[in-house]
Structure formats: structure tokens, C-alpha cells
Amino acid sequence: MATLTDDQVDYIIEDVRAHGIRLQGLQDNLVDHICILVEERLDEGEEFEQLYASIVPSFYKHELYELEEEALFLAEFKGPHLVLSRGQFFKGLFTIVGSPYVIYYLHWWFVSRPTGDFRDNMDVLSACMVFALFPLLTTVVLFLTPDRFDPLIPWRSKVLLGFRPLIRVLPAPAIG
Amino acid sequence: MVYSTELLKGTLKTIVLKLLVDNKKMYGYEITQTVKELTQDKIQITEGALYPTLHSLEADGLVTTELEYIGKRVRKYYSLNLAGKAKAKEKVNELASFVQTMTLLLDLKSKTI
Incomplete structure (x- = not known):
């Protein structure tokens, strides 16, 4: 299986950050998950940028930061609300x-x-x-x-x- | 048939906890693939649902995490601690009881035979 270069991983990290994912754990999880999906399809001869742009939207409904909002919501609201x-x-x-x-x-x-x-x-x-x-x-x-x-x-x-x-x-x- | 998100919403935590009981430690992508394989693609956990749930389990103190560095990226493994194992048992029992009740309520036995 193809492996992403450090520059490509950096690109993904920066983009995930730029889209509002600030929780380090969540960021690590998303970057790793995206990298695996991109690497799987790189073998099929597709371009990195195109692949990345097509994979990320499947993670959310409107914006990527929804995941962070959801994570914070689930983690914070324990008691009655x-x-x-x-x-x-x-x-x-x-x-x-x-x-x-x-x-x-x-x-x-x-x-x-x-x-x-x-x-x-x-x-x-x-x-x-x-x-x-x-x-x-x-x-x-x-x-x-x-x-x-x-x-x-x-x-x-x-x-x-x-x-x-x-x-x-x-x-x-x-x-x- | 792929089950609807609405149907799965209340069971995701239970699914993840049970998988972590059966497998010592798992990371996000591995969880989604295992669920896909075990259910023959009938249940597809989305990243948007999985990662907030994992974050919530961590915040609840039910899982411990371990980081593996693969070049510049970090892979986060989750495993259950004692409280997590107890919670998993509780959630699985609750779901089993719910399924039993629904079977009775919707008269599913006679419909599937």
C-alpha cells in the first residue's frame, strides 16, 4: 500500500486544523483516518489533492468542525439538561x-x-x-x-x- | 439493507464498548472496518459519529488511550479500563433487554418465521 509523504501528512494536519478541529485527540484520529483512506486509494492511481478533497466531505454534513462540537457536547453534558x-x-x-x-x-x-x-x-x-x-x-x-x-x-x-x-x-x- | 442513522444513534456507544471488550485495543479506522465486516456492511459507522463517541468515552473515564507514532501522524488506540468493562456489560445487557422487549412489542418472532 502507498504511504503518504511527510509533506502530504502536514497538508492534511494543517487543513484539519484550519477547518476548526482544535482538540488534539480528535485531530490525531481524523488525520490518521484520512491518511488511511487516501493511502488505500492512492494505489489506484488517483492524485493526492483530488483524493483528499473527495474523502473529507464524507466526514460531515455541513462543516468539519461539527465533529468537534459533537465531541464537546457528548463530553460536557453529563447531568440533566x-x-x-x-x-x-x-x-x-x-x-x-x-x-x-x-x-x-x-x-x-x-x-x-x-x-x-x-x-x-x-x-x-x-x-x-x-x-x-x-x-x-x-x-x-x-x-x-x-x-x-x-x-x-x-x-x-x-x-x-x-x-x-x-x-x-x-x-x-x-x-x- | 443498511440500517438508518436514527436506528443506530442510541446503540453506537454499546457497539464500541463491546468491540473493545472483544479486542484488546483498537483505533478508529479499525473499529469502522470491524463493524462493517461483522455486519456484512449492514452497519456502517460514520467518522462523524464514531470520533465524538470515542472522545466522550475518554471524557467519561471508561477507556485508556495509547499513542503510536507513524512518521508524522499519530494513531490513537483505545482500550477499556475496569470502569469501561463494567459499563460495557451494563450497556450490552440493557440493549439485549431492549431487543427482547421490542421483539415482544412488535411481534417480531411470528413475523420473521
Whole structure:
């Protein structure tokens, strides 16, 4: 069987690195696997570059770094965790930030309103407004300009909430 | 017939653990080829599924690794430690029980006879 030269192996190592594989163990595994597949077919008289370009895409759906994302995901999320879509995540976020307003308003509506005493409840509402104003405005701005989600949480990606780490955004292919 | 990815997804860890029980140490490419041969090409483990799983087994402390240097490249061999052997037994038993349950649930015995 043909053996790759050091330069060809270096080429593969550099390319795998350039495509986002930073975990050393994963990188070693992929490089070795690619080298074996290329060597098998080099005997059939094909050119190295062409072979390499045709073999690597079979390793992933969209990008090679998906493998690293998947590896990190499997290794990190041991305990209980939630997998949310982008929409579910932002709905949850708006609910957390906006619910104090709704709760205090409803409280005033059902409890204080009949007596007309809105002031006590307004103190709590004001405090709530002050402490929640910045996150509320931020989420409203995000909500009104959906394109801004993309750098943060791209379409089709998943948001994982757990204990270690608390939150992680993964591209959809990484978790199937 | 090649089995679908969906069907294999939950069993990959078990397959790898069992192979490592039967073979002292294995590297990635060897695992994919062994599965192919044993199943007569019905199960083809993709690199995209295998390597994250091996990484996860290592992170879980179920396997020990050994590096072999072949010129400029590195071949990583995986072997089971004690915890890995226990896990392999547990996973194989779980899968066997699952297969038994599915056989009953889908009435597979009468359908295949």
C-alpha cells in the first residue's frame, strides 16, 4: 500500500486544523483516518489533492468542525439538561424578564384595584422596572431586530441549558 | 439493507464498548472496518459519529488511550479500563433487554418465521 509523504501528512494536519478541529485527540484520529483512506486509494492511481478533497466531505454534513462540537457536547453534558430551539429560548427569556411586570400588574388588578390603592403596588412595580429595565430593553431590541440573533444564536441551532456549563449554543447538525 | 442513522444513534456507544471488550485495543479506522465486516456492511459507522463517541468515552473515564507514532501522524488506540468493562456489560445487557422487549412489542418472532 502507498504511504503518504511527510509533506502530504502536514497538508492534511494543517487543513484539519484550519477547518476548526482544535482538540488534539480528535485531530490525531481524523488525520490518521484520512491518511488511511487516501493511502488505500492512492494505489489506484488517483492524485493526492483530488483524493483528499473527495474523502473529507464524507466526514460531515455541513462543516468539519461539527465533529468537534459533537465531541464537546457528548463530553460536557453529563447531568440533566434542556435542549431548546432558538424560538423556545427567546420565549423563555422574554417570559423571565417580562413576567414580573405582568404579575405585579395582575396583583394590582385583582387585589388593590377594588380599594383604589395603587401606590403600594406601584413601589414594587417601580423597583421591578428599575432592576429589569436594561435586560427588558435589550431583549425588546433583539426581538424587534431578529437579524441580531444570528451572530448570537444562528438559525436552526440549539440552546442547551445545564449545570456544567450553564448554557451552550450548538449548531443544529452537531446534535442531530 | 443498511440500517438508518436514527436506528443506530442510541446503540453506537454499546457497539464500541463491546468491540473493545472483544479486542484488546483498537483505533478508529479499525473499529469502522470491524463493524462493517461483522455486519456484512449492514452497519456502517460514520467518522462523524464514531470520533465524538470515542472522545466522550475518554471524557467519561471508561477507556485508556495509547499513542503510536507513524512518521508524522499519530494513531490513537483505545482500550477499556475496569470502569469501561463494567459499563460495557451494563450497556450490552440493557440493549439485549431492549431487543427482547421490542421483539415482544412488535411481534417480531411470528413475523420473521
